[in-house]
Amino acid sequence: xxxxxxxxEPERGQAATVEGRYERIKAAEAARQALLTRPRxxxxxxxxxxxxxxxxFSFGIATSMxxxxxxVENKMKFLEIASEYVxxxxxxxxxxxxxxxxxxxxxxxxxxxxxxxxxxxKNSDELLRVAGDKRDSMIIPHLQRYEELLKRLAALxxxxxxxxxNQKKKEIEMEVRQHGxxxxxxxxxxxxxxxxxxxxxxxxxxNIHVLSFAVASIFMVYxxxxxxxxxxxxxxRFQGYxxxxxxGDFTPITPIRRFRDEFTELAITINQMLQELxxxxxxxxxxxxxxxxxxxxAGVAHELNNPLNNITLTAHALLEDYREMNDDDxxxxxGDLVNEAGRAQSIIxxxxxxxxxxxxxxxxxxxxxxxxxxxxxxxxxIKLSGIKMxxxxxxxxxxxxxxxxxxxxxxxxLILNAMDASPKGGKIQVLVVPxxxxxxxxxxxxxxxxxxxxxxxxxxxxxxxxxxxxxxGTGLGLSVSQGIVAKHGGRIMVSSREGQGSTxxxxxxxxxxPARIGGNMPRSGALS
Amino acid sequence: xxxxxKVMVIDDExxxxxxxxxxxxxxxxxxxxxxxxxxxxGRLAECEFDVVVTDVRMDEVDGIGVLExxxxxxxxxxxxxxxxxATLEVAHEALAKGAFDxxxxxFKPEDLRQAVARAAEALGIxxxxxxxxxx
Numbered sequence: 001x002x003x004x005x006x007x008x009e010p011e012r013g014q015a016a017t018v019e020g021r022y023e024r025i026k027a028a029e030a031a032r033q034a035l036l037t038r039p040r041x042x043x044x045x046x047x048x049x050x051x052x053x054x055x056x057f058s059f060g061i062a063t064s065m066x067x068x069x070x071x072v073e074n075k076m077k078f079l080e081i082a083s084e085y086v087x088x089x090x091x092x093x094x095x096x097x098x099x100x101x102x103x104x105x106x107x108x109x110x111x112x113x114x115x116x117x118x119x120x121x122k123n124s125d126e127l128l129r130v131a132g133d134k135r136d137s138m139i140i141p142h143l144q145r146y147e148e149l150l151k152r153l154a155a156l157x158x159x160x161x162x163x164x165x166n167q168k169k170k171e172i173e174m175e176v177r178q179h180g181x182x183x184x185x186x187x188x189x190x191x192x193x194x195x196x197x198x199x200x201x202x203x204x205x206x207n208i209h210v211l212s213f214a215v216a217s218i219f220m221v222y223x224x225x226x227x228x229x230x231x232x233x234x235x236x237r238f239q240g241y242x243x244x245x246x247x248g249d250f251t252p253i254t255p256i257r258r259f260r261d262e263f264t265e266l267a268i269t270i271n272q273m274l275q276e277l278x279x280x281x282x283x284x285x286x287x288x289x290x291x292x293x294x295x296x297x298a299g300v301a302h303e304l305n306n307p308l309n310n311i312t313l314t315a316h317a318l319l320e321d322y323r324e325m326n327d328d329d330x331x332x333x334x335g336d337l338v339n340e341a342g343r344a345q346s347i348i349x350x351x352x353x354x355x356x357x358x359x360x361x362x363x364x365x366x367x368x369x370x371x372x373x374x375x376x377x378x379x380x381x382i383k384l385s386g387i388k389m390x391x392x393x394x395x396x397x398x399x400x401x402x403x404x405x406x407x408x409x410x411x412x413x414l415i416l417n418a419m420d421a422s423p424k425g426g427k428i429q430v431l432v433v434p435x436x437x438x439x440x441x442x443x444x445x446x447x448x449x450x451x452x453x454x455x456x457x458x459x460x461x462x463x464x465x466x467x468x469x470x471x472x473g474t475g476l477g478l479s480v481s482q483g484i485v486a487k488h489g490g491r492i493m494v495s496s497r498e499g500q501g502s503t504x505x506x507x508x509x510x511x512x513x514p515a516r517i518g519g520n521m522p523r524s525g526a527l528s
Numbered sequence: 529x530x531x532x533x534k535v536m537v538i539d540d541e542x543x544x545x546x547x548x549x550x551x552x553x554x555x556x557x558x559x560x561x562x563x564x565x566x567x568x569x570g571r572l573a574e575c576e577f578d579v580v581v582t583d584v585r586m587d588e589v590d591g592i593g594v595l596e597x598x599x600x601x602x603x604x605x606x607x608x609x610x611x612x613x614a615t616l617e618v619a620h621e622a623l624a625k626g627a628f629d630x631x632x633x634x635f636k637p638e639d640l641r642q643a644v645a646r647a648a649e650a651l652g653i654x655x656x657x658x659x660x661x662x663x
Binding site for chain 1: 544550
């Protein structure tokens with residue numbers, strides 16, 4: 001029966017390994033593709049865009065301020081001209097009044113009108129700019145008409161003997177008063193309107209500035225918040241990844257946001273690193289396993305030499321005494337040969353099953369059976385060291401979810417450590433019991449050796465920490481074991497008393513918690 | 529009869545005793561085989577053996593223990609150790625404690641017969657053949 005089974009198993013194991021690796025590479029490649037296919041919107045672009053928008057906004061505000069100041073300046077200039085002009089024409093009107101009352105100052109009035117005209121001409125362009133077509137349609141015609149009327153009055157004065165002088169004067173007086181009135185009131189009206197318009201403009205400008213300041217503040221706060229939170233959020237997310245990776249979960253990073261940025265490259269690099277790490281870890285686990293195998297060699301050699309010796313002795317006995325023997329004796333000896341050959345085969349198979357590099361095959365496991373296999377594997381080595389091993393287990397324990405080989409490696413490592421710690425003639429206890437917390441099973445490996453000093457108890461799980469002499473231990477056993485157990489959603493705990501011994505407890509979740517175990521197990525559904 | 533070489537074989541593998549018993553008897557030895565070393569030690573206290581062949585690694589009492597006990601009971605008894613995995617340490621210890629020979633498993637019946645013959649010679653008993661002729 002073993003003949004049919006044995007060649008098939010290693011192949012299945014190797015196929016699973018190759019398939020497992022392929023799956024992992026595929027998952028990493030899928031993650032890379034997913035990371036790269038998103039549209040690129042880097043933080044550099046976001047920062048640049050934010051600052052550009054802020055600049056545009058401030059530029060708009062500054063421009064509007066300059067324009068407003070320019071407009072206000074114009075209005076002020078216009079008001080200045082207008083007020084000068086109004087002063088002149090008001091003076092002209094005073095002289096005009098004097099003339100009509102006392103017959104004096106007509107020339108003075110004309111002079112004032114000239115002055116007013118000069119002001120208008122001097123500022124003609126500016127007036128046009130600020131007053132528009134009002135210059136030609138209203139202001140200038142009024143002034144011209146007034147001047148003309150005053151000139152006619154002056155002409156009348158120069159020929160005093162003209163008939164109907166007083167009547168003509170009266171007619172002109174009416175018109176002069178009317179135009180003068182209109183001229184002044186129009187100018188004052190325009191001035192009032194301009195003043196109001198300027199006040200409105202200043203008020204509006206002030207409002208715009210206050211509003212822009214508020215909007216700019218909100219905008220800046222938003223940009224700062226948006227950039228800050230997306231940067232910090234991403235940094236926090238990557239911190240989470242780092243913790244997850246440190247805990248031994250090598251699932252590739254998959255995209256979370258819609259855009260690609262600088263962190264995408266980081267994610268891709270981390271994914272590459274994860275692949276490397278995984279490969280290194282597999283190598284580390286395997287090389288550590290081979291060390292354990294090396295430690296077992298003495299025991300295995302002894303165990304293997306016993307059936308070999310039995311075969312040699314029996315075969316020679318057959319050769320020597322074949323003729324003198326009866327059929328029953330011969331049959332018995334041949335039976336011994338077959339049995340002993342089978343025994344040798346199973347010893348080798350046991351070791352090879354453990355030593356073989358295999359892909360992670362996660363399945364429900366009977367811990368008691370697994371521990372029995374493990375203690376059997378170590379049994380000879382332990383007997384050689386003159387140490388007794390006691391095994392006891394609670395009946396009907398629930399199964400745990402895991403990789404038989406990897407867990408066996410953990411238990412073997414702990415048993416061999418216990419063996420190293422035990423004195424000759426000492427005892428190791430292996431217990432499989434329900435853990436203190438519900439839904440967990442505990443494997444306790446207890447030795448009564450030297451114990452671990454309290455000051456190094458905290459560092460025994462650190463990589464490369466060892467108390468063994470150079471060449472005897474790598475300091476990786478407990479570190480590798482803890483990594484394996486953590487991947488199974490469990491943990492290794494230790495309690496030790498110097499001089500009294502140590503207890504290592506491996507606590508593993510039972511299979512009724514598939515979601516939790518699935519979440520903690522790497523390489524199972526990397527992209528979902 | 530008294531000149532016949534008395535040999536005890538101790539090995540926790542039953543087949544070893546089953547095969548070595550007849551193999552040694554063929555050369556004229558009087559052989560007793562034991563699977564349980566404790567029982568063997570009991571028998572040793574009752575009766576002196578010329579040669580004790582013992583496995584090194586056994587559960588209750590190991591080969592070194594047997595060697596010490598034999599040497600304590602009878603200085604002249606020759607002890608031949610057989611072992612599946614000879615470390616230098618064990619070999620040194622065994623020889624230091626007075627083991628006569630050290631044979632690594634797997635071995636042929638003839639290897640042991642030669643070792644026993646050498647032990648008989650050392651004891652001053654004329655080879656197994658001589659012992660047989662004396663009988």
